[in-house]
Amino acid sequence: MSEAARTTRVRPPGPRGVPILGMLPAVRRDPTGVFMDAARRYGDVAYFKIGPRQGFLITNPADIRHVLQDNARNYHKSPLYQKLRMFLGNGLLTSEDEFWLRQRRIAQPAFHRQRVAGLARVMAEAARDTAAEWQTIASGGQPVDVDQEMMRLTRTVVLRALLGADLGPYAAKIDAAWTIINEQIGESFWSLGLTDWLPTAKHRRFQAARKLLRDAVDYVINERRRNPSDSADLLSMLLAARDEETGEGMTDEQLRVEVTTFLLAGQETTSLALTWTWYLLSQHASAQRRLEEEIDAVLNGRPPEYSDLANLPYTRMVIDEAMRLYPPAWGFSRQAQGDDRLGGFHLPRGWMAFVVPYVLHRLPAYWQDPDAFDPARFSPERSADRPKFVYLPFGAGPRQCIGNQFALIEAQLSVATLAQRYRLHLVPRQKVEPWPLITLRPRFGMSMMIERRTRSAPVTTQRAS
Numbered sequence: 064m065s066e067a068a069r070t071t072r073v074r075p076p077g078p079r080g081v082p083i084l085g086m087l088p089a090v091r092r093d094p095t096g097v098f099m100d101a102a103r104r105y106g107d108v109a110y111f112k113i114g115p116r117q118g119f120l121i122t123n124p125a126d127i128r129h130v131l132q133d134n135a136r137n138y139h140k141s142p143l144y145q146k147l148r149m150f151l152g153n154g155l156l157t158s159e160d161e162f163w164l165r166q167r168r169i170a171q172p173a174f175h176r177q178r179v180a181g182l183a184r185v186m187a188e189a190a191r192d193t194a195a196e197w198q199t200i201a202s203g204g205q206p207v208d209v210d211q212e213m214m215r216l217t218r219t220v221v222l223r224a225l226l227g228a229d230l231g232p233y234a235a236k237i238d239a240a241w242t243i244i245n246e247q248i249g250e251s252f253w254s255l256g257l258t259d260w261l262p263t264a265k266h267r268r269f270q271a272a273r274k275l276l277r278d279a280v281d282y283v284i285n286e287r288r289r290n291p292s293d294s295a296d297l298l299s300m301l302l303a304a305r306d307e308e309t310g311e312g313m314t315d316e317q318l319r320v321e322v323t324t325f326l327l328a329g330q331e332t333t334s335l336a337l338t339w340t341w342y343l344l345s346q347h348a349s350a351q352r353r354l355e356e357e358i359d360a361v362l363n364g365r366p367p368e369y370s371d372l373a374n375l376p377y378t379r380m381v382i383d384e385a386m387r388l389y390p391p392a393w394g395f396s397r398q399a400q401g402d403d404r405l406g407g408f409h410l411p412r413g414w415m416a417f418v419v420p421y422v423l424h425r426l427p428a429y430w431q432d433p434d435a436f437d438p439a440r441f442s443p444e445r446s447a448d449r450p451k452f453v454y455l456p457f458g459a460g461p462r463q464c465i466g467n468q469f470a471l472i473e474a475q476l477s478v479a480t481l482a483q484r485y486r487l488h489l490v491p492r493q494k495v496e497p498w499p500l501i502t503l504r505p506r507f508g509m510s511m512m513i514e515r516r517t518r519s520a521p522v523t524t525q526r527a528s
């Protein structure tokens with residue numbers, strides 16, 4: 064298309080879909096497939112009509128940078144987040160502008176690199192607890208759902224490291240509740256909301272799960288109020304925060320919103336990054352061997368600590384590559400607050416910009432052999448020429464994930480601790496399919512056998528690569 068045409072109010076090309084609903088039925092059926100296909104077919108910018116909404120799918124790093132960073136003020140989280148907002152309330156993940164900035168500033172100190180490094184001990188200990196529990200499972204020869212195991216591990220880490228708490232009487236029921244919540248919000252993400260309020264059995268289950276989560280969060284907050292601790296963790300910061308002008312603290316409701324946000328955002332995504340990592344390792348014997356060799360050579364049988372992480376670069380590459388192929392936050396979107404130019408086209412106020420890491424991470428223009436699992440593509444040499452905005456597991460710009468460092472340290476320690484002692488095998492006939500709800504879950508769970516492993520022989524010769 065000529066530059067003249069691109070700069071007029073012509074819409075970019077895109078899939079047509081059906082009358083009135085446009086691409087809504089297709090996107091509901093297979094969102095990642097539909098966006099992938101459009102990127103292949105139409106290039107950098109593709110027009111989408113999804114039900115009542117219109118917008119562009121953008122896949123050019125410069126356009127993504129424009130939306131997420133350079134002109135971020137013009138872009139709010141899209142109305143699709145409304146479902147999440149209705150559930151979570153208006154907090155760090157879902158709010159905008161001044162209010163968001165205030166909440167971000169309150170929480171930010173808890174995530175400074177040094178402070179997070181100080182939490183590594185708690186993370187490593189939680190991973191060792193899981194390793195100890197797996198001992199019995201490994202000798203019993205029964206498969207486990209690694210998805211559930213990783214949820215439990217990452218939830219324990221968020222609770223202990225950021226909230227200094229446990230869930231007391233709610234611990235046993237929270238997994239089931241969160242699965243119901245995720246499915247309900249995920250499935251209703253693209254719905255028009257016409258039937259959301261109907262008192263169906265599903266809706267009642269959702270309300271019960273929601274109440275359980277709320278009670279669990281109240282339990283965490285009340286426990287801390289009963290036993291104030293002098294630890295300067297996230298929960299203390301949230302409790303101590305005072306408005307500069309009024310001197311008032313957060314209301315109980317606001318506190319509940321933020322604690323729920325951290326509990327959910329912190330557990331779910333990191334857990335999925337780990338689950339997909341175990342799956343990919345189980346399918347790629349040479350990567351698994353190289354990972355084990357690195358862990359054995361560096362740790363020599365002792366448990367990993369924060370100071371080891373810099374010496375475990377391949378472990379980190381494996382995690383980066385797993386998040387490339389299966390980004391836990393597979394897609395997000397923004398809504399233009401004012402007219403803008405995007406990808407050379409006029410983007411009217413109220414239209415959306417879709418940023419889909421699942422698609423960006425597989426674009427052949429930036430990734431050689433994009434469907435292959437190849438952790439070494441994240442080596443410094445092979446990453447040098449890659450534009451920043453094509454790898455976005457944590458988003459970018461001012462709304463970038465606040466838990467980015469936290470998650471990476473946690474994931475590296477967890478993989479090193481568990482792979483040091485065990486090798487995981489997918490059970491035969493386990494179907495594996497990514498399920499793009501709010502996060503990218505394995506649709507059928509991830510049932511795996513846990514095998515105790517012996518240490519690899521010390522490597523005496525210099526590696527060629």
Ligand code: HEM
Binds near residue numbers: 156392463465470
């Ligand atoms: C592998 C793990 C993780 C992934 C892939 C991930 C991904 C993301 C992404 C993509 C966003 C931005 C969404 C957008 O721009 O619309 C985000 C935001 C956020 N994440 Fe994470 N996240 C992870 C771990 C964590 C952890 C461990 C925490 C907290 C303990 C956390 C808390 C948050 C919060 C509070 C926000 C909202 C930040 C804001 O808008 O200021 N995340 N995350």
